[in-house]
Amino acid sequence: MSKWLKNNPIWLMSLILIFIISTYWSFIATDRYVSAANIVLETPQVSTSGAALSFQSILTGAGSGSNDMLILRDFLLSVDMLKKVNEKFGFIKHYSNRDIDIVSRLWDEDVPLEIVHRYYKKVINIELDEYAQVLRLSVTSYDPLYSNKVLAYLLDEGEKQMNEMGKRLAEEQVKFLEKQVSQLEKNLELSRSNLLQYQNENGLVSPTETVESISQVVSALEAQLANLRARKSALQSYQSERSPELIKVESEITALNQQINLERARMAQQGGDALNTVSSEYQTLEMRMLFAKESYSAALSALESTRIEAARKLKQLSILQSPTIPEYAAEPKRVYMVAVSTIVIVFLSLIFQMLFLIIKDHKD
Numbered sequence: 001m002s003k004w005l006k007n008n009p010i011w012l013m014s015l016i017l018i019f020i021i022s023t024y025w026s027f028i029a030t031d032r033y034v035s036a037a038n039i040v041l042e043t044p045q046v047s048t049s050g051a052a053l054s055f056q057s058i059l060t061g062a063g064s065g066s067n068d069m070l071i072l073r074d075f076l077l078s079v080d081m082l083k084k085v086n087e088k089f090g091f092i093k094h095y096s097n098r099d100i101d102i103v104s105r106l107w108d109e110d111v112p113l114e115i116v117h118r119y120y121k122k123v124i125n126i127e128l129d130e131y132a133q134v135l136r137l138s139v140t141s142y143d144p145l146y147s148n149k150v151l152a153y154l155l156d157e158g159e160k161q162m163n164e165m166g167k168r169l170a171e172e173q174v175k176f177l178e179k180q181v182s183q184l185e186k187n188l189e190l191s192r193s194n195l196l197q198y199q200n201e202n203g204l205v206s207p208t209e210t211v212e213s214i215s216q217v218v219s220a221l222e223a224q225l226a227n228l229r230a231r232k233s234a235l236q237s238y239q240s241e242r243s244p245e246l247i248k249v250e251s252e253i254t255a256l257n258q259q260i261n262l263e264r265a266r267m268a269q270q271g272g273d274a275l276n277t278v279s280s281e282y283q284t285l286e287m288r289m290l291f292a293k294e295s296y297s298a299a300l301s302a303l304e305s306t307r308i309e310a311a312r313k314l315k316q317l318s319i320l321q322s323p324t325i326p327e328y329a330a331e332p333k334r335v336y337m338v339a340v341s342t343i344v345i346v347f348l349s350l351i352f353q354m355l356f357l358i359i360k361d362h363k364d
Contacts, residue, residue: 041318139151181300
């Protein structure tokens with residue numbers, strides 16, 4: 001056997017390596033305890049409709065639960081979270097303890113933060129189950145209570161962070177809408193003041209209705225004029241031009257023509273006081289006032305909806321499985337690691353042995 005091993009150094013090295021790795025996983029590797037929890041992130045939504053929706057669509061988009069949970073995952077795995085955990089629970093001190101085997105532990109308490117962060121992401125595992133929309137968290141440490149406390153702290157801090165983000169966004173939305181409402185209120189008051197001033201200057205409450213009324217008067221006068229002209233034609237057929245009745249009819253026709261011209265002049269003339277001009281300017285001012293009123297009403301509705309949503313914007317971590325307190329060391333999986341390591345080493349040794357034999361045959 002020893003002769004065969006001398007003639008096959010690759011297998012000799014493989015056996016030595018298998019022995020070292022098996023010894024490490026079987027007797028040296030420190031027990032690790034895993035605390036696990038499953039959570040979902042719930043966000044109550046406020047449905048809005050009508051004019052308020054146009055303002056809401058500018059401010060907010062339709063966020064999905066998976067996006068929120070991915071944001072939560074990144075925060076919990078961030079350097080800032082590492083600093084908080086280290087300050088509260090002595091993360092670096094715990095994982096650099098000399099009682100832990102040298103392969104598993106942090107080398108020293110003074111290692112760079114980047115190395116600590118890489119180590120942190122190895123022992124803090126957070127995965128999103130996209131199908132079930134569940135966030136699965138686990139903390140691996142060398143003390144069962146430590147794993148449980150760190151995981152519970154992560155859940156508390158995660159919920160606080162998501163709430164602060166939602167609150168900050170809602171406050172910014174409310175401030176924006178309050179500014180818009182204030183500006184639109186000023187615009188409404190200005191447009192209303194301009195409309196009232198124009199009415200007072202022209203002595204008309206509604207020039208449009210006045211124009212319509214004058215149009216009706218002109219139509220009635222023209223109907224009377226037509227009747228008088230027909231009567232005049234009839235009288236001329238059997239009376240002289242100087243007959244009292246014909247003279248009376250002609251006088252009435254002249255008076256009606258003058259009145260019709262006067263009424264038409266009120267509605268339309270070269271000067272700037274014509275009712276059609278007044279009515280056109282009035283309609284413009286009225287439309288501006290109505291537009292300002294509608295915008296102000298829409299802004300008020302949006303502000304009210306946003307305030308309600310801001311009050312319900314808080315995100316709640318619903319715990320499906322609370323952080324467990326490990327009762328035995330789930331890691332390392334000693335038999336599994338020994339078996340896998342042995343299989344990998346044997347497989348690599350076979351490859352190297354085949355390459356060695358091929359090279360040897362070529363030399364011969």
